[in-house]
Amino acid sequence: METQTLIYLFVGASFALYIGIAIWSRAGSTQDFYVAGGGVNPVVNGMATAADWMSAASFLSMAGLIAFMGYDASVYLMGWTGGFVMLALLLAPYLRKFGQYTVPDFIGTRYYSKAARVVAVICLIFISFTYIAGQMRGVGIVFSQFLQVDITMGVIIGMGIVFVYAVMGGMxxxxxxxxAQYCVLIFAYMVPAFFISMMLTGNPIPQIGLGSELNDGSGMYVLQKLDNVLVELGFNQYTAGSKSTIDMFCITMALMVGTAGLPHVIVRFFTVPKASDARKSAGWALIFIALLYTTAPAVGAFGMYNFINKTDGTEYAEAESWFTNWEGADLIAWQDKNGDGVMQYRSGDAFEGKPAFTGEDGPWGERLIANPPNPDAANEVYVDRDIMVLANPEIAGLPGWVVALMAAGGLAAALSTAAGLLLVISSSISHDLLKSTFAPEISPKTELLAARIAATAAIVIAGYLGIYPPGWVAQVVAFAFGLAASSLFPAIFMGIFSKSMNREGAIAGMVSGLLFTFAYIAYFKLLEPAANIPENWLFGISPEGIGAIGMLVNFAVAIAVAKMTRPVPPEIRMLVDLIRVPRGAGSAKNH
Known part of the structure; x- marks a missing residue:
């Protein structure tokens, strides 16, 4: 059977499965819609949390980052994994014990303030829309490449699928x-990794294969060979870092605390019956996440090794079909600068402003050939790093069913996170703004209707951003984690562990941390991108890591303001004590 036919079958079967599950588990109440009735088994919730957590960024981008950045990309592994551990140990059990539906719900009640709730909703919506626009764009790209439709139609199809199970089914x-999506995406990720590890090293376990000798007769280890080859081509050593220690530390910290403050991940721990189950589901989620995260370094290294072997020194006329396929999607391109008809992959710009790999300025929908070549650089091949995972099976020459499985897995990763983000947006609008702030008299039925309308509107907006991505979606990937780190995380952390933090301090901290981080990233990413060099950064900290400093600003301002304003009411102090009680389960506050 042809590969394209297999892709249609695999993707169609997975979509039918998702829609069937959504119809079977349709939400019938606000509790079903917001927290799945609060009775999800910890193992099931752990698997769902892993799928929610492992977005297109984890599935598609992380191994691509590792492939092209090598050691420097370890900040993403450390930051995202460490952040989830922090969330699981420090926040999730206590938030579940508190017994509310959403993060703004916790902040509004803990800080006895509608203003604090509204500030939290604003932070949440901005973070979520920044995140979801990339997810929907990822859906469009995967569709355009594998299902032979344009990106716009791919986004529209994705919107339709998400509409069914997010609007109808709720949480x-x-x-x-x-x-179901976790099962699809992890199988799709692991199978090619097993195949490629076996082909390159003779060891089917990719985590072990990464540290094994290549079976090409060279007697060299995988990373040793990559180091040598990349240095010969003008790149840095794969295992050597180029970032400063302070920047590495701050980026890792920003990713960690930003992860622990991501609302669509936090809300997953509200769906289990009791606080002890939140800890169990977090443990299971870590196991499920570890399967992909421990495999990503091997996938990145194997992908880079195969990519170099299949491009550098290969005549363009004899290039394999995978190259021309991705070339048609504008995600890889070749410019014959010396007229010899041979592809030359080196360090430097293949086209004006288009290096050997791209970072945040990906060429979605852009015709690279319109960019003039850079005659001063030896590099002739431009490649978008996000194709490495999707193209890996094709580059390695794996069977068509593996390519089809990868297509289904990529879509599952993007759709699972998009659905979680959409639910967070809709619940914050219907529950936190309407029910809890501006229209407390509405009935549960009206609230459920408002939640579905809000989810529908959010899907439309997310789809629009996916079809017509404004510049900031591609340029400020640091926004989501930086803003979560500098705004929501300190308020949640102090709300649990500090009985003296009052509403004035929490609001001042959130606003100051948010404004500081936003201004710093906006300056270097939007207003003066040419100034985005280490010499101009504050303490040598890049925009990707400034969220760590924004978090400190939040803490400092919040503590200072709290000391100068009215103390926390006794009933709120008692509430914090009840949240922290280790024995028993249930909620500190009943609905």
């Missing part, structure tokens, strides 16, 4: 759909 439908 209940999303939870069980994400279990």
């Amino acid at each position: 209940k439908g999303i939870t069980y759909t994400q279990v």
Whole structure:
């Protein structure tokens, strides 16, 4: 059977499965819609959390980052994994014990303030829309490449699928759909890794294969060979870092605390019956996440090794079909600068402003050939790093069914996170703004209707951003984690562990941390991108890591303001004590 036919079958079957689960688990109440009835098994919730957590960024981008950045990309592995551990140990059990539906719900109640709730909603919506625009764009790209439709149609199809199981099913439908999506995405990620590890090293376990000798007769280890080859081509050593220690530390910290403050991940721990189950589901989620995260370094290294072997020194006329396929999607391109008809992959710009790999300025939908070549650089091949995972099976020459499986896995990763983000946006609008702030008299039925309308509107906006991505979506990937780190995380952390933090301090901290981080990233990413060099950074900290400093600003301002304003009411102090009680389960606050 042809590869394209297999892709249609695999993707169609997975979509039918998702829609069927959504219809079966349709939400019938606000509790079903917001927290899946609060009775999800910890193992099931752990798997759903892993799917929610492992977005297109984890599935598609992380191994691509590792492939092209080598050691420097370890900040993403350390930051995202460490952040989830921090969330699981420090926040999740206590938030579940508190017993509310959303993060703004916790902040509004803990800080006895509608203003604090509204500030939290603003932070949440900005973070979520920044995140989801990339997810929907990823859906469009995967569709355009594998299903032979344009990106716009791919986004529209993705919107339709998400609409069914997010709007109809709510958190209940999303939870069980994400279990299926996890199974699809992890199988799609691991199978090619097993194949390629076996082909290159003779060891089918990629984590072990990464540290094994290549079976090409060279007697060299995988990373040793990569180091040598990349240095010969003008790149840095694969295993050597180029970032400063302070920048590495701050980026890792920003990713960690930003992860622990991501609302669509936090809300997953509200769906289990009791606080002890939140800890169990976090443990299971770590196991499920570790399967992909421990495999990503091997996938990145194997992908880079195969990519170099299949491009550098290969005549363009004899290039394999995978190259021309991705070339048609504008995600790889070749410019014959010396007229010899041979592809030459080196360090430097293949086209004006288009290096050997791209960072945040990906060429979505852009015709690279329109950019003039850079005659001063020896490099002739431009490649977008996000194709490495999707193209890996094709580059390695794996069977068509593996390529089809990868297509289904890529879509599952993007759709699972998009659904979780959409639910967070809709619940914050219907529950936190309407029910809890501006229209407390509405009935549960009206609230559920408002949640579905909000989810529908959010899907439309997310789809629009996916079809017509404004510049900031591609340029400020640091926004989501930086803003979560500098705004929501300190308020949640102090709300649990500090009985003396009052509403004035929390609000001042969130606003100051948010404004500081936003201004710093906006300056270097939007206003003066040419100034985005280490010499101009504050303490040598890049925009990707400034969220760590924004977090400190938040803490400092919050503590200072709290000391100068009215103390926390006794009933709130008692509430914090009840959240922290280790024994028993249930909620500190009943609905």
